[in-house]
Amino acid sequence: MGIFILFIGAFTVKADTLEQQAQLSATPNFCLTDDQFNYCEIDLLLTWNLVNEELVCIISDYQTIPRWCSDDPSVKSVKLTIKTDKDIQFVLVSKNNNHTLAGVKLKITKAASQQVRRRYRNPWSLF
Template structure:
């Protein structure tokens, strides 16, 4: 009897994990990091998107709620886009009919010239 309950628990847990895996989407962009000289510079980069979902849907890639490219009744797609990025920018894969976000990815902006600050060796109230 105990064996039957354990087996049922394991199979039920495995089945629910399989359902969760079926709902996941593959959404990737490259490059994920853009390097600039100074922290206030704008990064100009060619972004390559690649996505894949299990069930065919009408989807769009959005940047800050602005559609960049849409597909109808598709399960996968590729798209290239020339972007001007100054801060970390989030791109989303969204169901066009429901507005539900399927997946998202972010481009991070890093500067090569970071302002280095010297740490005080003594506290400001020190007499020596």
Template sequence: MRILLLAILLLLCLPSFAKEKSPALFSAFPNECITAQKGEICILPITLTYPEMGSSEHCLHINNRILGCWSPDKLPTDLKLELDSDSTLTLKSEDDKKAPSVMLKVKYRQASTHRRRVRNPWSLF
């Protein structure tokens, strides 16, 4: 009986959970780029998502260098960036005090010159 009541309560509460939508945040995917070695330029195609915005013009900045300004309905969703180090992508507008930003990281896959020992140098037996 208790399980039946619990199931009914869960079913009644489920639609209210589905209605609550989390607000969209400014984000970039993927936010990591992998290059062969340090110093190489990494080309990172990203997909951007934006929060709900007002009608004023918004600008994208990477490391405080402007990429461009657009009205909210014309903001690009796909960008191709060239990175050589970790960078910060920021969405700024004239009326916003807080500007949302995303950290874009550059990682290297250069092989390590340090070799790990396969066998321990000592033994108990």
């Protein structure tokens, strides 16, 4: 037998987590490539929701996509045309102090190539 101690006290939980302050989403959030094309060319729509209206910037880990910043706090989306062969991480940051508010990842997935069926019998089989 064990002794269980239950401690009831005053605990504070900070409700200002990143998920509650801002949300960033990508539509679509993945792209399929095939054997013919090793890259993905896609029109991507990034949308965000903020608790407090503020000017934001979107940065990515892909070199060909420049930093985008809003000039109006009522703007809640941006459309990008992207050509890539690897995953891209997008980060929503505050324009004033460069603090990270939210992030989303565009995933690039290669479609499985069709496999050629192999004959199980040898061509010279007599049966």
